[in-house]
Amino acid sequence: MELLEAIILAVLAASTPLLLAASGELLVERAGVLNLGVEGMMIVGAACGFAGAWATGSTLIGALCGIFAGIALSLVFALMTLGLAVNQVATGLALTILGIGVSGLIGAGFVGERISTAPRLYIPGLTTLPFVGKILFGEDGFVYVSIALIVAIWYFLYRTRAGLILRAIGDNHVSAHALGYPVLKIRTLAVMFGGGCAGLAGAYLPLAYTPFFVPGMTAGRGWIALALVVFASWLPGRLVIGAYLFGAVSILQLHAQGWGVGVPSQLMSALPYLATVVVLVLISRTRSGGSTAPAALGTVFVPDR
Amino acid sequence: MQLVLEKRAERSTVIALISPLIAIGLTIVTMSILFVIIGKNPIAALNVYFITPLTDAYSLQELAVKAAPLVMIAIGLSLCYLANVWNIGAEGQFLVGAVAGSWLAVKTHGTDAGAWVLPAMLLLGAIAGALYALIPAICKVRFGASEILVSLMLVYVADLLLDYLVRGPWRDPAGFNFPTTAEFDPVATVPLLLEGGRLHLGTVIALVIVVAAAVLLGRTIKGFEIRVVGAAPRAARFGGFSSNQLVLLTFAISGALAGLAGIIEVAGPVGHLQPGISPGYGFTAIIVAFLGRLNPVGILIAGLFLALTFIGGEQAQIAMKIPLDITKVFQGILLFYVLACDSLILYRIRLIMPQRKAADGAA
Numbered sequence: 301m302e303l304l305e306a307i308i309l310a311v312l313a314a315s316t317p318l319l320l321a322a323s324g325e326l327l328v329e330r331a332g333v334l335n336l337g338v339e340g341m342m343i344v345g346a347a348c349g350f351a352g353a354w355a356t357g358s359t360l361i362g363a364l365c366g367i368f369a370g371i372a373l374s375l376v377f378a379l380m381t382l383g384l385a386v387n388q389v390a391t392g393l394a395l396t397i398l399g400i401g402v403s404g405l406i407g408a409g410f411v412g413e414r415i416s417t418a419p420r421l422y423i424p425g426l427t428t429l430p431f432v433g434k435i436l437f438g439e440d441g442f443v444y445v446s447i448a449l450i451v452a453i454w455y456f457l458y459r460t461r462a463g464l465i466l467r468a469i470g471d472n473h474v475s476a477h478a479l480g481y482p483v484l485k486i487r488t489l490a491v492m493f494g495g496g497c498a499g500l501a502g503a504y505l506p507l508a509y510t511p512f513f514v515p516g517m518t519a520g521r522g523w524i525a526l527a528l529v530v531f532a533s534w535l536p537g538r539l540v541i542g543a544y545l546f547g548a549v550s551i552l553q554l555h556a557q558g559w560g561v562g563v564p565s566q567l568m569s570a571l572p573y574l575a576t577v578v579v580l581v582l583i584s585r586t587r588s589g590g591s592t593a594p595a596a597l598g599t600v601f602v603p604d605r
Numbered sequence: 606m607q608l609v610l611e612k613r614a615e616r617s618t619v620i621a622l623i624s625p626l627i628a629i630g631l632t633i634v635t636m637s638i639l640f641v642i643i644g645k646n647p648i649a650a651l652n653v654y655f656i657t658p659l660t661d662a663y664s665l666q667e668l669a670v671k672a673a674p675l676v677m678i679a680i681g682l683s684l685c686y687l688a689n690v691w692n693i694g695a696e697g698q699f700l701v702g703a704v705a706g707s708w709l710a711v712k713t714h715g716t717d718a719g720a721w722v723l724p725a726m727l728l729l730g731a732i733a734g735a736l737y738a739l740i741p742a743i744c745k746v747r748f749g750a751s752e753i754l755v756s757l758m759l760v761y762v763a764d765l766l767l768d769y770l771v772r773g774p775w776r777d778p779a780g781f782n783f784p785t786t787a788e789f790d791p792v793a794t795v796p797l798l799l800e801g802g803r804l805h806l807g808t809v810i811a812l813v814i815v816v817a818a819a820v821l822l823g824r825t826i827k828g829f830e831i832r833v834v835g836a837a838p839r840a841a842r843f844g845g846f847s848s849n850q851l852v853l854l855t856f857a858i859s860g861a862l863a864g865l866a867g868i869i870e871v872a873g874p875v876g877h878l879q880p881g882i883s884p885g886y887g888f889t890a891i892i893v894a895f896l897g898r899l900n901p902v903g904i905l906i907a908g909l910f911l912a913l914t915f916i917g918g919e920q921a922q923i924a925m926k927i928p929l930d931i932t933k934v935f936q937g938i939l940l941f942y943v944l945a946c947d948s949l950i951l952y953r954i955r956l957i958m959p960q961r962k963a964a965d966g967a968a
Contacts, residue, residue, distance in 0.1 A: 336753065380941065384948040385610055389691055389753065391944055393891055398937025404930025405643070515930075520761050527754045566769035573758040577744070584750040602610050602952070 307551065308435050312443055313509060315547025317342070317501040317518075319446045321525035322532070322539055324497020327453055329529055331490035332470035332596035336392025337377055339522025340399020341370040341495050342502035347403035349503025350410055350513040359418040359441075362507050363500060370499020371492050373399060378491045382484045385600045396522070403515065410513045418442065418508040440508045442500075447540075449497070454536040466490065470594035473601040483601055498522065520573065527576045531583050533592040542579075549575050610952040617950050624946035625896055625907070631946075632939045639934065645925055653924050654917035664920075666803040668912050670874055673811040674699070674866035674883075676908035678890035680818045681859025683899040687822075688848075688855045689835035694741065694756030695863040696887025697763035698734040702864020703871040704767050705733030707878040710793035711775050711786050722792045726868055734864015735857040737763070742856035746849045752856075760887070768880050775878065785879035795873035807869040811908075814862065818901040831855060863887060884915060885933070892940045895947075911936065 321338050328335050348369035353362025377395050380386045418440040421427065426437040457463040466486055469476040473483045501521070506513045524546060532539035553568040636654075637647035658664040678695045685692040706726035713722050741755035768784070777787040798804040822828035834841040834848045841848060866886065875882050893911050897903030918932030 376941070380945060383608075383610075384945050385952060386944045386948050390891075390895060390940070393693060393888075394937055394940035394944060397888060397892070397933060397940060401930045401933025401935070401937055405928055405934060408928050408930065520758070523754060523757050527751075527758075530751060530754070564769045564773060566765040566772075570762045570765045573761045576758045577740075577750075577755050580750040580754055581744050581748045584744075585748040602612065 305431055305434060307555070309439075310551045310554075311544060311547045312435070312439065313547075314550050315544045316443050316446045317504045317509070317521055318525050318528060318546055319450060319540065319543035320442070320501035320504065321498045321522060322528040322543055323446070323450045323453055323536070324494035324501075325525055326529050326532065326534060326536065326539055327457070327466075327497075328490050328494035329597055330457060330470045330534060330594055331466050331487050332473055332594050332599070332601075333381065333487050333491055334388045334392065334598035335374070335377055335381075335395075335491060335494055336389055336526065337373065337395025337399065337522075338494075338498045338525050339518055339520065340396035341373045341498035342399075342505075342518045342522045342525075343403040343516065344373055344399045344406070345370045345499030345502025346505050346517055347406040347410075347502075347513060348499070350413075350415065350506040351406060353415050353507055354410060354413055357415075359507050362415075363442075363503050366499040366503025366507075367496045368499065370495040370497070370502065372495075374491050374495020374498070377495070378488045381600075382487055382491070385602050387600070388598050400516065407513050407515055411515070413513070414511050415506070417511045442504045442508050445500075450536050450540055457536065467594070470596055473596045473599075477601070477603055483603065487601075498525075501525070524572060524576055527580055530593075531579050533583070534594060535592075546572060546575070609955055609957050610948075611955050613951060613953055617953075620946070620950045621898070624950060625898065625903070625943060628896070628939060628942035628946045629910070631942045632935065635938050635942075636935055639931070640927075643927070643931075645927055650921060650925060650927060653921045655913060657920060658913055658916045663803065664916060666799075667916055668909060669808045670803050670805065671912035671915050672905075672908040673807040674870050674886045675890050675893050675911055676811045676905055677814055677866040677869075678859075678863045678887055679893035679897065679904045679908060680814055680901060681855075681862035682890055682894045683897070683901070683904060684818070684822075684831055684855045685859050686894060687835045687899050688831045688851050689838070690742075690745070690852050690855060691753045692738060692741070692756050692856055692859050693753055693891060694738070694758075694760050694887070695859065695890055696883060696885065697756070697760035698737050698860040698863035699867035699870075699883055699887045700760075700763040700767050701737040702730035702734035702867035703878060703882060704763075704770060704867075705864065706730035706868030707775070707786060707789075707871055710789045710872065711878075713793065714787050714790055718790075718792060720792055722790070723795065723872065726793060726872060727865060730868025731861040731865040734867065735861035737864070738856045738860020739853065742853045746852055752852075764880075767878070767882075771878055771880060777877075783879075786877045788877050789872055793872060794876065795869055803874070805869075805873045807866075807873050810865070810869065812905075815901045815905050822901065827854075863890075889915075889936055892936050892943070895940060896943050898947075911939075914939075 321342055325338055345366035349362045349366030352365030353359055373395060377391055380391045381388045420438050420440050423437050427433045457467060465481050469483050469486055477483045502518060505517050528539060528542045531542045550572045553571040557565050557568050640647040640650045682692060682695055706729045709726045709729055740759060741752040744750040744755045745752040771784045771786055775786045777785055795805045795807055830846045831851055834846055834851050871878050871882055889911055893904055893907045897907035914932050914935055918929055921927040922929050
C-alpha cells in the first residue's frame with residue numbers, strides 16, 4: 301500500500317509538467333496555431349524559474365519568472381507567425397533552438413546550485429488520512445494549478461462565448477474574420493497563454509521536481525506535450541488521461557531500472573519516446589474517418605483589407 | 606498607426622537574393638548587443654567569431670571539415686522541405702548512420718580485412734539512415750501520424766542506442782572504461798586529402814552531393830515533382846504525382862545523406878564511436894537548409910557560414926571565456942531573421958495611418 305502511494309505520488313509529479321505544457325498548447329492549437337517551440341519555452345522557463353527562486357528564495361517568484369520567460373518567447377513566435385506570416389513549423393523549430401541556447405546562457409551560472417523545492421500542502425487531519433491523504437491533500441501548488449488550469453480551459457472552450465469564438469477562429473479563420481472577429485489579436489493572446497503555460501511547466505522541473513538546474517533538463521517533455529495534444533484529439537478531458545498515462549510510463553521505467561530488470565537502462569529510458577511514437581500511430585490510425593484537428597491548424601492567415 | 610502585410614503581385618527576386626544577407630546583417634547587430642549585455646567587447650568578440658577562423662590554414666581546413674556534414678544533411682532536408690514534409694530528426698538519422706557503419710569497423714577491428722571495409726561502412730551508414738528516416742515517413746503515409754513528432758522522438762531513441770552500444774557491447778576493453786569503441790583501423794578510416802592536415806574525403810563527397818542535388822532538382826522529372834508537390838499540391842494531384850511516394854522518397858534520401866554524414870564524421874574526424882559525436886549537426890542543418898534558400902548552391906555557402914559559427918564559438922570560448930551556448934543563441938536568432946526576411950519576398954509591409962482621424966475631427 302505504501303509503495304502504491306509512493307508510485308501514485310511520483311506519477312502525479314512526473315505528469316504535472318506534461319499536463320501544464322500540453323494544456324497551454326491545446327488552447328493555442330484550438331485557435332489554429334501550431335507552436336512547435338514548447339520545448340524551447342519550457343527550457344527557458346526552467347532556467348528563469350530557477351534563477352528567480354535562487355535569487356529570492358521564493359518558489360512563487362520563481363514560477364512567475366518562468367511564466368514571464370515563456371510569454372516573452374511566445375511573443376517572438378507571435379510576431380513572426382502572426383505578424384509576418386512566417387511558416388509556423390519553421391518558426392517553432394527556431395524557437396526551440398534559440399530557447400536551448402538562451403537557457404544554457406542563463407543557467408550556466410547556476411549549475412551545481414541547489415534550492416529548496418516547492419512546499420507541499422499540509423492540512424492537519426486531511427493530509428494525515430491514510431493513503432488518500434497525501435495524494436489528495438499533500439501535493440505542491442503546481443499539481444493543483446495544473447488541474448485547475450485544464451478545468452478552466454474546458455470551461456472556457458465549451459461554456460463561454462469567447463471560447464466559442466476562439467474555436468471558430470481555429471476552424472475557419474476566413475469566416476471568423478468575415479464576421480468581424482479579430483483573428484490575429486485572439487491568436488496572439490492564445491499564443492501568449494500557451495507560452496505562459498510552457499514557461500510554468502518548465503519552471504516546475506527545477507522548482508518542484510528536482511531542486512537544481514541541469515542544462516537540457518526538459519529532455520523532450522515539450523515535444524511529448526505536443527504529441528499529447530494530438531493523442532487527446534484536442535479535447536481537454538482526454539488530455540488529462542494522456543498526461544497521467546505518460547507520467548506513469550516515465551515512472552515505470554525509472555522503477556524498472558531501480559528493480560534491476562534485466563534490460564539495458566537505455567532501453568527503459570527510451571520508453572517514453574517509443575511510447576509517444578506508438579501512441580501517435582495508433583491514435584492517427586483509428587481516426588481514419590476524418591481528422592479532429594482544428595481545421596485551420598498551422599495555416600497562415602493574412603487578413604484582407 | 607498600424608503595420609500590415611500586403612501580398613505582392615509576384616515574388617520579389619531582388620529580396621529573394623539579398624534576404625539571407627539582410628538576415629546575417631541583422632543577426633550580427635543583435636549578437637553585438639548580446640555581447641555588450643554579457644559584458645564582452647563586441648568588436649573583439651565578432652573578430653574572434655568570424656575573422657580569426659579564416660586567417661590560418663588549420664582553421665580553414667576545420668571549416669571544410671565542419672561544413673561537410675552540415676551541407677550533406679541540409680541537402681537532404683531541403684528536398685523534404687521543398688516537398689513540404691518536415692523531417693526534423695536528421696540528428697537521429699546521423700547517429701544511426703554512425704552506429705551502423707561503426708558496427709562493421711568494430712567487427713573487423715584487428716582482422717586483416719581489406720580496403721573494402723570503408724566503402725561498405727559508408728554504404729551501411731547511408732542505408733541505416735534511410736531506413737531510420739523511413740519510420741516517420743511510413744507512419745505518416747500509412748497511418749497519418751505527424752512526421753514532425755515521430756522523427757523528433759526517434760532522435761532521443763538513437764541517442765540512447767548509441768549510448769548503450771558504447772557503454773556496453775562495443776566498449777573498447779583497453780579504453781580505461783571510457784564510453785568509446787576502439788580506434789578504427791586504417792582501412793576503416795576516411796582518408797585525408799592532405800598529409801598531416803584535417804581535410805578528408807568527406808568534403809569531396811559533400812561537393813559531389815551538392816552537384817547531384819542541383820542536377821536532380823534542376824534537370825530531372827523527379828526534382829520537378831518534388832517541387833510541385835510542395836508548392837502546389839492540387840496541381841500535383843492533377844498531374845498524377847503520388848505525394849505519398851514522394852514523402853517516402855524525400856525522407857529516404859535525406860535519411861541516407863544524414864546517415865552518410867554520420868559515418869563519415871565517425872570514421873573521419875572523430876576516429877571512433879562515442880557519445881557526443883555531433884554538436885547538433887542535424888538541427889543546425891535545418892538552419893543551413895533555410896539560409897541556403899533550399900537551393901543546393903545556397904546550402905553550400907550557408908553550410909560554410911554555419912560551420913564558421915561552430916569554430917568561432919569554440920575559439921570565443923577559449924579566447925574570451927564566452928559560453929559555448931551563445932553559438933546556439935546565434936543560430937536560433939539567425940533562423941528567425943532568415944524566416945522573417947523570407948516573408949518579405951511574398952509580402953510587403955505597409956504602414957497604415959489611422960483612418961479614424963477624420964471622423965474624430967468631425968465629432
